[in-house]
Amino acid sequence: MMNPGNFAAAFSAQMAGEENFKEELRSQDASRNLNQHKVAGHPHSRSLEMLLRRFRAVHTKQDDKFANLLDAVGEFGTFQQRLVALTFIPSIMSAFFMFADHFVFTAQKPYCNTSWILAVGPHLSEAEQLNLTIPQAPNGSFLTCLMYLPVPWNLDSIIQFGLNDTDTCQDGWIYPDAKKRSLINEFDLVCGMETKKDTAQIMFMAGLLIGSLIFGLITDKMGRYPAILLSLLGLIIFGFGTAFVNSFHLYLFFRFGISQSVVGYAISSISLATEWLVGEHRAHAIILEHCFFAVGAMLLTGIAYSLPHWRLLFLVGGILVIPLISYIWILPESPRWLMMKGKVKEAKQVLCYAASVNKKTIPSNLLDELQLPRKKVTRASVLDFCKNRQLCKVTLVMSCVWFTVSYTYFTLNLRMRELGVSVHFRHMVPSIMEVPARLCCIFLLQQIGRKWSLAVTLLQAIIWCLLLLFLPEGEDGLRLKWPRCPATELKSMTILVLTLGEFSLAATVTVFFLYTAELLPTVLRATGLGLVSLASVAGAILSLTIISQTPSLLPIFLCCVLAIVAFSLSSLLPETRDQPLSESLKHSSQISFQKDVALDSSSDGSFRNKVKDIKTKETSSDDMSEEAAKNVILNAQILRLDPYPVSNSALKQFNKEEANSQAP
Incomplete structure (x- = not known):
């Protein structure tokens, strides 16, 4: 059985001999392969996994000059x-x-302005004025856009014979029931x-x-x-x-x-x-x-x-x-x-x-x-989104997701309006729920990263949209589809599903805003955000058009289809957690658009062998201490002659994770 000191020295020497060690440590598959190797009864397996994850983050950070500078400035x-x-x-x-x-x-409910009758009957009440000058519908309600034409009669003649000739409003409108002054x-x-x-x-x-x-x-x-x-x-x-x-x-x-x-x-x-x-x-x-x-x-x-x-x-x-x-x-x-x-x-x-x-x-x-x-630095322009193949692919996928999220959000909001929900409820309740929805993203991003957080939130939106396909649309649909069921309960259920759908989409928007900003290079970050925002607005416009033209299940069905497509395409995006921000187009083109490159595809397989060697030695060295694990980092750092030693903040963070992992 190899003792901890020999293991640390061997591991450090092996890392020092690799010229491309820094690039290989960036690979996300190393973390995934090590995470899959969880041996029951070996508590040091989790320690080594966290060690390598932290080590990779430190090396990634060292590649980013601004990350080093911001660390010196004070991270937060x-x-x-x-x-x-x-x-x-x-x-x-x-x-x-x-x-x-x-x-x-x-x-606001309008009525034609018929103040002309006040010239012959100045003491008429508002109800009497409407009764004499506004035509009535068969159900007894006053028509809103028609009025009786003025006649040169006295008040008694008007009351006795009534008025017959009608026309559209001549002198504007009045709003007797209005409680607020609005644009209408x-x-x-x-x-x-x-x-x-x-x-x-x-x-x-x-x-x-x-x-x-x-x-x-x-x-x-x-x-x-x-x-x-x-x-x-x-x-x-x-x-x-x-x-x-x-x-x-x-x-x-x-x-x-x-x-x-x-x-x-x-x-x-x-x-x-x-x-x-x-x-x-x-x-x-x-x-x-x-x-x-x-x-x-x-x-x-x-x-x-x-x-x-x-x-x-x-x-x-x-x-x-x-x-x-x-x-x-x-x-x-x-x-x-x-x-x-x-x-x-x-x-x-x-x-x-x-x-x-x-x-x-x-x-x-x-x-x-x-x-x-x-x-x-090469001057960048909006044309680079077409010329740079990798950037073009990433932008198209992001635009598709933005389009889907915007279309779905507006469709759900408009569907809630069709149910007769008041404007204050439609904005207050979803806004209250959006705060915890977005705060939940903190946990998701820390645990599973940007890519899988986006997938989880999109999957939730798909589930709620599928449920809406089985619920009636509009107040009339509530009565026609399930005439025996209480309309109030069905309406409440539909509103609840719509609210939960907006809850999921709020989380999706937050995750994807962050994800988009990290995927784009600094030289074109804002321009790229503008382009994907164009897709977002296009989704909103399509939603308004379809809802107004086809009041049926088609808009919700399209929500499901688009969400499934966006969910599938989002799997093609690379992970950005613990990765340096792209500065230029050259750096951006080096980011893999496909799934994370497997370790088996590396040029010499040295890192894959290194990981296997770690697994073998780790399973046979149960007595490996935390101090030996830290020495691995420090020895590897010294042998690589890296000008930037491991920062105190990184070691503090590692000690914190160790304490949390060993807590009962």
């Missing part, structure tokens, strides 16, 4: 915490303005003008489409910092200015501007957070930002329910967003983007400032290595 110090907090408030206001349309088109009674969007409500939605979608492309290009060309400032400026101008519009066409223009600002901030803020944070801190920041987006939807619902006028809604939102002007002085630029643009001096200044906020000192040798590469 005061600077990074402040940066994450700065992304929360605009996320709240983005949701506020994004969903405001749902609360300013409150349904402000601009009289009734009696054939209802289609203008759809026009507002189309303009908002058009703004998302154009904004996705424009802000994606701006963020990559001009930087993350100016793109965020432009989007925040748009929220202030178009959000606050909407409260003062004097025509519906001007309202449409301002909504077009708001939609561009919303998608612009989403793209630029995700890019900035992705490039400033490392490891799980990046995932946590993006998840929390999405949680605050849900908080913004809840805030909007509460404020809209209490305010009596639609203009006050935008005034409140505008006042809340004005303090964001201060971001001009406190928001940093991404050092990764600065380096890709050749701005080495600015990148060093930003990193040194972050280190000073965190009360850290960057070693001079690390900072000196931050130099321009010998070859100038």
